[in-house]
Structure formats: C-alpha cells, structure tokens
Amino acid sequence: xxxxxxxxxxxxxxxxxxxxxxxxxxxxxxxxxxxxxxxxxxxxxxxxxxxxxxxxxxxxxxxxxxxxxxxxxxxxxxxxxxxxxxxxxxxxxxxxxxxxxxxxxxxxxxxxxxxxxxxxxxxxxxxxxxxxxxxxxxxxxxxxxxxxxxxxxxxxxxxxxxxxxxxxxxxxxxxxxxxxxxxxxxxxxxxxxxxxxxxxxxxxxxxxxxxxxxxxxxxxxxxxxxxxxxxxxxxxxxxxxxxxxxxxxxxxxxxxxxxxxxxxxxxxxxxxxxxxxxxxxxxxxxxxxxxxxxxxxxxxxxxx
Numbered sequence: 001x002x003x004x005x006x007x008x009x010x011x012x013x014x015x016x017x018x019x020x021x022x023x024x025x026x027x028x029x030x031x032x033x034x035x036x037x038x039x040x041x042x043x044x045x046x047x048x049x050x051x052x053x054x055x056x057x058x059x060x061x062x063x064x065x066x067x068x069x070x071x072x073x074x075x076x077x078x079x080x081x082x083x084x085x086x087x088x089x090x091x092x093x094x095x096x097x098x099x100x101x102x103x104x105x106x107x108x109x110x111x112x113x114x115x116x117x118x119x120x121x122x123x124x125x126x127x128x129x130x131x132x133x134x135x136x137x138x139x140x141x142x143x144x145x146x147x148x149x150x151x152x153x154x155x156x157x158x159x160x161x162x163x164x165x166x167x168x169x170x171x172x173x174x175x176x177x178x179x180x181x182x183x184x185x186x187x188x189x190x191x192x193x194x195x196x197x198x199x200x201x202x203x204x205x206x207x208x209x210x211x212x213x214x215x216x217x218x219x220x221x222x223x224x225x226x227x228x229x230x231x232x233x234x235x236x237x238x239x240x241x242x243x244x245x246x247x248x249x250x251x252x253x254x255x256x257x258x259x260x261x262x263x264x265x266x267x268x269x270x271x272x273x274x275x276x277x278x279x280x281x282x283x284x285x286x287x288x289x290x291x292x293x294x295x296x297x298x299x300x301x302x303x304x
Contacts, residue, residue, distance in 0.1 A: 005031050005039055011083045012076045012092045024103040024195060029088065038071070038095055041088040042211050048089050052082060054137070055213055062187045062213075066128045069096050069198070069206030096206045102194030105287075108232040110194060112247075115229060119251040121204050122192055122225055126218040129187035138185045139214040140177040144170070146212075147267045150274040157273070157292055158299075165299040166270060169263035176260060180217055188216040193228040222252055223264030227272070231294060236286060238293040240301050262298065269295040 002019045009016055019039075020032045029041040042048070059070040071093035073081040083090040101118060102110045147170070154166055189196070190212025198206045214220075229248050230241065254261070273295055276288035 002031065005033075008083055008085060008090050009033065009039060009092070011078075011085075011090075012074055014074075014092070024100075024105075032095075033092075036095060037074075037092055038208070039090065039092050040209075041090045044084050044087050044089040049080075049082065049084075052089070052091070055210055056081065058133075058137070058187070058213060058215065059210055061133075062125075062129060065132055065187075066125060068125070068204075070210065071096065071208060096198050096208065098198030098200035098205045100195045100208075101197050101199055101204075104193050104195050104228060105233060107194060107229055108234055114194070115248075116251045117204065118192075118194055118197060119225070119229075119248065120253075121197065122189075122221060123253050125189070126186045126221065130218075131183045131185065133182075133185050133187075133215045135182040135185075137215050138182060139216055142190075142212075142214050142216065143220050143264070143267060144174055144177060147271050150270050153274055153277070154270055157277075159296060162296050162299040166266055169266040172260065172263045173267060176217075176219075176263075184217050185215045186218055186221075188212075188214050188218075188221045190214060190221065190224070192221055192225045219256065219261055219264045222254065223261055224268050225252075226261070227265055227268050227294075231290070233290065236290050238290055238297055240297045262301070265298055266295065269298055 002021075005019050006016060009019075014033070014037070016033050018032075018034050022030060022032060031039045033039055056073065062068070063070050071091075074092045074094070075081055076083050076092075081091065101114055107115070151166070151170065154163060158166065189207060189210065191209050192207075196207055196209045197204055198208065226245075226248055230244060232238070232241070269291065273288065273291045276284055276291050279287070
C-alpha cells in the first residue's frame with residue numbers, strides 16, 4: 001500500500017484497505033481508494049488555492065446549466081477541500097458512477113461512433129453554457145499563460161518555418177482573446193478527451209480532471225480535443241490526416257474560423273511538446289518525438 005497516499009488520506013479523515021493507481025494515469029498522481037474515492041494531486045503554486053476555489057464554483061454552475069456531473073470535493077481536517085503537502089496540492093472526491101470512454105494515448109483504437117458522441121457532447125457543453133458567465137470570470141489569458149514558457153523552448157526543436165507559424169499563432173490567439181465579446185464565453189473543460197468523460201448505461205453522465213477548466217471560447221476546448229483525436233500512435237510517425245480532420249470538425253458541428261482553430265491547435269501542440277519533453281514516464285521520449293512531428297505537420301497544413 002502506498003504509504004504517502006495513506007498519509008494524505010488520514011489528513012482527510014479517512015483510512016483505506018486498498019489504494020490502487022489506475023493503469024492509464026501516466027501524467028498525474030492519482031489513486032483509487034477502496035473503489036469509492038479518487039485521490040489526486042497537482043503541482044502547488046501560489047495561486048493554486050484561488051484557482052481551485054474558482055474551479056469548484058465554475059463546475060457547480062456548469063452542472064446546474066447542463067445536468068452533467070462534476071467532482072464534489074471532500075473537506076480535510078483543516079476545513080479546506082484540499083491538502084498542501086511538499087509542493088503537491090491534493091484533493092479527494094467520491095467516484096462519479098460510470099466508466100471512462102478510453103485513454104488519451106489509445107484514442108486511435110476507439111470506435112468512431114464513440115468519438116462522435118464525445119464531440120457532440122463537447123458541442124452541447126459549449127452551447128448550453130455560452131453567454132452564461134459574467135465578464136469578471138472570463139479567463140482570457142489562461143491558454144496564453146500556459147504556452148508562454150514553452151515559446152522559448154520551441155527554438156531548440158522546431159524548424160524555422162514552424163517557429164514563424166508558431167509566433168503568428170500566438171499573436172492571433174492573443175488578439176482574439178483580447179477582443180471577443182463576453183457573450184462568446186462558455187465553459188471550457190481544458191482537458192476534454194475520452195479518458196476524462198464518464199458514461200453509464202451507454203449515456204455520458206459526467207466529467208473528471210477539471211484542473212484546466214475555465215470560462216473562455218469554444219476554440220480553446222475544441223482545439224485541444226482535435227489534437228487528441230488527430231494523434232495516432234500505431235506507427236509513431238505522424239502524417240496529417242485530412243479525412244479524419246474534416247470528420248472531427250463535422251462531428252463537432254464546427255462553424256468558425258478554420259485558421260483561428262489552427263492557431264489554437266498549434267499552441268496546444270507546442271504545450272504537449274514541452275510536457276512530454278519534461279516527463280519521466282516510460283517512453284516519454286518517443287511521445288516527445290512524435291509530438292514534434294505532429295506540430296511541424298500542423299504548422300505546414302493549409303486549413304483555410
């Protein structure tokens with residue numbers, strides 16, 4: 001049994017008979033507790049408690065607007081809904097009944113009908129929440145803040161052509177984020193893929209892993225899901241798949257600016273490059289090399 005996880009659990013006033021790490025949890029510290037709870041950590045930064053409080057309030061509002069289920073967090077002995085321990089921010093919530101629809105690194109194995117349901121659900125989530133949030137809680141800089149540290153690193157592994165397109169993407173997304181009207185704001189999950197979507201009795205019922213949730217535009221969410229679904233790890237060699245790209249847009253019901261969508265896609269592809277580059281899980285280097293190919297390919301693709 002994991003002694004450190006057990007120590008954190010005790011700070012939430014719980015003991016455990018069984019602590020298991022899910023086999024698909026490659027990028028997060030997450031544990032299943034007695035088949036009833038999820039214990040999970042994220043890096044602790046100065047603004048993490050405030051962001052977490054905003055996350056909880058936003059998810060509660062999104063649940064009321066959409067009818068989907070979101071995690072409800074348990075209180076620790078301190079009275080807070082988290083434990084800060086050695087640079088890690090731990091949370092605990094009861095398991096939402098249902099099963100994930102897949103794993104992020106095996107989406108190429110998923111039946112296309114399941115992916116269509118995922119995309120229609122994402123569109124529904126955006127449609128039902130668009131224009132429902134006050135201007136004061138729109139997070140216009142979140143995506144740009146995520147990728148800004150990666151911009152300097154990109155010079156170490158991208159071609160000159162890709163770097164030029166990356167800079168253009170950043171500038172255009174920055175301009176878009178400054179200018180869009182509050183009425184465009186919707187709930188953004190921030191990590192929307194099959195592994196974070198729960199289904200029960202063949203019906204999607206809820207979502208997990210809301211670390212990156214915020215109010216933004218649908219481009220932010222859809223571009224991330226688009227990246228996840230375009231990747232194909234069967235061969236570890238990426239070539240842009242136009243038929244798959246168009247089917248994903250059709251299944252979501254995309255009616256927007258294709259080049260602006262590409263700009264968002266490029267920024268997310270860069271972010272995952274640096275995530276894989278700094279990761280220590282098995283085969284992380286292969287994921288990084290593949291992601292570089294993906295980013296170079298997207299930068300060269302003409303999506304207009």
